[in-house]
Amino acid sequence: MAQKPMNILFTSVGRRVALLRHFRSTFARLNISGRLLGVDVSADAPALHELDDARLICRIDDSRYIDSLVGLCAQEGVALLFPLIDTDLMKLSRGRPDFARIGTNAVVSDPELIEATSNKYKTHDLFNRLGIDTPAVFELEHGREAVYHYPLFIKPLDGSASKGIFKINTARELLFFREYVERPILQEYVSGREFTLDMLYDFNGALRCIVPRRRIEVRSGEVSKSVIDMDPAVMEAGWALGNKLQGARGVINVQCIRTAEGRVSFIEINPRFGGGTPLSLYAGADFPRWLLQMARGDDPGDLRLAFTPGVYMLRFDDAVFLPGLPALQKM
Numbered sequence: 001m002a003q004k005p006m007n008i009l010f011t012s013v014g015r016r017v018a019l020l021r022h023f024r025s026t027f028a029r030l031n032i033s034g035r036l037l038g039v040d041v042s043a044d045a046p047a048l049h050e051l052d053d054a055r056l057i058c059r060i061d062d063s064r065y066i067d068s069l070v071g072l073c074a075q076e077g078v079a080l081l082f083p084l085i086d087t088d089l090m091k092l093s094r095g096r097p098d099f100a101r102i103g104t105n106a107v108v109s110d111p112e113l114i115e116a117t118s119n120k121y122k123t124h125d126l127f128n129r130l131g132i133d134t135p136a137v138f139e140l141e142h143g144r145e146a147v148y149h150y151p152l153f154i155k156p157l158d159g160s161a162s163k164g165i166f167k168i169n170t171a172r173e174l175l176f177f178r179e180y181v182e183r184p185i186l187q188e189y190v191s192g193r194e195f196t197l198d199m200l201y202d203f204n205g206a207l208r209c210i211v212p213r214r215r216i217e218v219r220s221g222e223v224s225k226s227v228i229d230m231d232p233a234v235m236e237a238g239w240a241l242g243n244k245l246q247g248a249r250g251v252i253n254v255q256c257i258r259t260a261e262g263r264v265s266f267i268e269i270n271p272r273f274g275g276g277t278p279l280s281l282y283a284g285a286d287f288p289r290w291l292l293q294m295a296r297g298d299d300p301g302d303l304r305l306a307f308t309p310g311v312y313m314l315r316f317d318d319a320v321f322l323p324g325l326p327a328l329q330k331m
């Protein structure tokens with residue numbers, strides 16, 4: 001692999017310290033002299049302090065957001081851009097041609113896929129269209145409470161981080177939670193083991209690798225304990241879904257529930273690096289390395305089994321300690 005420097009920009013770096021550290025160690029291992037750049041709206045985002053160049057950016061809903069990023073990429077010679085939260089995916093996806101024009105590969109899925117994943121009704125429709133098992137969705141019309149078979153599951157149709165989610169056991173509970181949950185979607189309750197699948201797509205949209213992370217424990221909506229579990233039913237369903245998905249690019253993750261009977265029902269797609277992805281990286285699925293190789297036109301080869309099953313991630317709280325907040329450049 002050539003030794004040309006390769007600068008990478010991450011948006012909304014937040015608390016993604018482990019991911020950034022992995023990118024940094026990848027640079028060292030591949031002997032690449034690239035710099036890690038990142039932006040966030042707030043100077044107290046821990047991961048900002050892991051970067052070579054950290055900037056404060058306007059809010060994502062500001063009309064200057066994409067122009068500011070394009071300006072930064074042009075100025076700093078950014079080769080690859082990775083989003084880390086859902087909120088800016090659509091803007092970045094629509095802005096891909098603007099980044100491409102200045103030589104930056106914004107590694108973001110196509111707008112059609114982002115649209116389908118931004119709303120849980122649309123995600124449900126997408127799974128149905130692809131012939132992929134997903135929990136049934138029920139109408140929230142008044143008067144139907146008595147008709148349903150319980151338990152059910154309710155959540156915000158545009159929710160994230162497991163906020164505002166409830167298992168509904170009775171018609172009385174449904175009457176309450178339909179009002180309590182904002183913009184609710186009502187689903188069949190599927191009980192079983194929960195998996196997040198990290199999926200790597202190359203820049204031609206071909207699926208190259210799936211890493212199945214089984215959730216053991218979740219804290220504040222983010223996985224805190226998990227294990228790589230090559231459950232055959234999950235792997236088969238994951239590849240079936242992943243090969244049908246159109247417009248995916250880079251690392252995305254999908255979530256599913258595997259029942260004791262072997263049903264694998266998909267509930268969500270997040271078209272970006274997942275919060276629990278460091279487990280996959282540690283298990284040998286070196287997404288940063290493979291993405292850097294692909295960005296240079298090198299083929300990383302057959303990646304389907306390029307990681308070790310049985311590896312655990314047991315997270316604990318860690319911190320960045322600073323004598324004071326540095327004055328970061330605003331853009």
Ligand SMILES: Nc1ncnc2c1ncn2[C@@H]1O[C@H](COP(=O)(O)OP(=O)(O)O)[C@@H](O)[C@H]1O
Nearest residue numbers: 135153159160161162163187188189190267268
């Ligand atoms: N239909 C369902 N049946 C049972 N549990 C569900 C269902 N849908 C979601 N869940 C649970 O709720 C959590 C959050 O749901 P998800 O659709 O992933 O939304 P979020 O965007 O908040 O992550 C899931 O991780 C899973 O534990």
Ligand SMILES: [Mg+2]
Nearest residue numbers: 161162255268
């Ligand atoms: Mg989820």
